[in-house]
Amino acid sequence: MTSRHDLQTQLEHGIAALGLQLPANAVERLLDYQELLARWNATYNLTAVRDPAEMVTRHLLDSLAILPYVRGETLADLGTGPGLPGIPLAIAAPGRQILLVDSNGKKVRFLREAIRSLKLEGVRAVQSRVEDVEGQFDCITARAFASLADMLAWGGHLLTKEGIWLAMKGKRPDDEMPGVPAEFELRGTHALSVPGLEGERHLVVLGRASSQAGC
Template sequence: MSRATLQTRLDQGLAALGQTLAEDVRARLVDYVELLARWNAAYNLTAVRDPQDMVTRHLLDSLAIAPFVTGTTLADVGSGAGLPGLVLAIIAPERAVTLIDTNGKKSRFQREAVRSLRLDNVEVIHARVEQVEGTFDCVTARAFASLGDMLTWGGHLLAANGRWLAMKGRRPDDELTALPDGFRLEREHEVTVPGLDAERRLLVLARSDAP
């Protein structure tokens, strides 16, 4: 797969999202996909094998929620191959991003991505989310667990006025009716990912006493 082909797909997706990124940022996003594809061949980090599909299913899927990210600190829970955390860190180097995952090989890949992509704003934590300390303005989670489990295990990470961005497919009505005490659904957005024919929904959760 040529780098130019990946760059073209990324640029077309950004245009469809109405987003503009500097040339060096776009190049770094392609660097990430190429690194992921190389590691994936040996370590099975993602079920997506084709680098072009990685641009759509990983880069553009992550970039689609970028307009909803707020604050100066972000924790990506169950980050896996660094999604969406690494992508969000690449496009916003001023934001401090913490990647959290229990899988050793995925944490090793995250560290290699941080090193090779020179991401000074990213910290990798290999641990269960329950064990992680600190609070963050924004918490992201992509296909990590049910909403109830996410918030039970990691709700302590959300700052008083923070926002939890849960990336889902179909609207999980049963999960929304079983949110843990202290949390509420603030709003939700239907998200369109260019080139992906699948339903995507972003649920924005907040503390019940947050303004």
């Protein structure tokens, strides 16, 4: 079993490799979240990742890798599962209003317990299908839960006129680009280097098409 000290060292090195500077208590709180997830995962099977060190890489550092691209006062994390990337982002950059959305009841119960026990201010969780969520957000994150076309068809109504959509993918999804609805446009594709993670990771940044954004 990997000790918390070893996990802390791994996480701190990963954060440094990403070039991030986080609040003073962020590492402790991220590890508290990882411990809570591991504890619940033993009973509720919230994630296929079971090894704590792998959780640090595949959950915490993978989520933090998109932090430089997050902006705005409000964020919705769609298909968040056990809170990824929403909870790590809330810990790393507090002060933003964050909505965690998932249709799975046991995952949402975990999210609410994580929000309570970690004292995550401004964060709330809702059990819902994406298409039924109301409101608008400056930033939307989605971690490969669907194709770009489906993501935007189900959740595009949630994006403000000037907002950005951050879609986390493995391989660069060039084959999905033609399916992006006409009212949205590609703003950029970024290859992400997640410390300790083998395989490709890409972030696709989308926004409302210029003709739409000014409406």
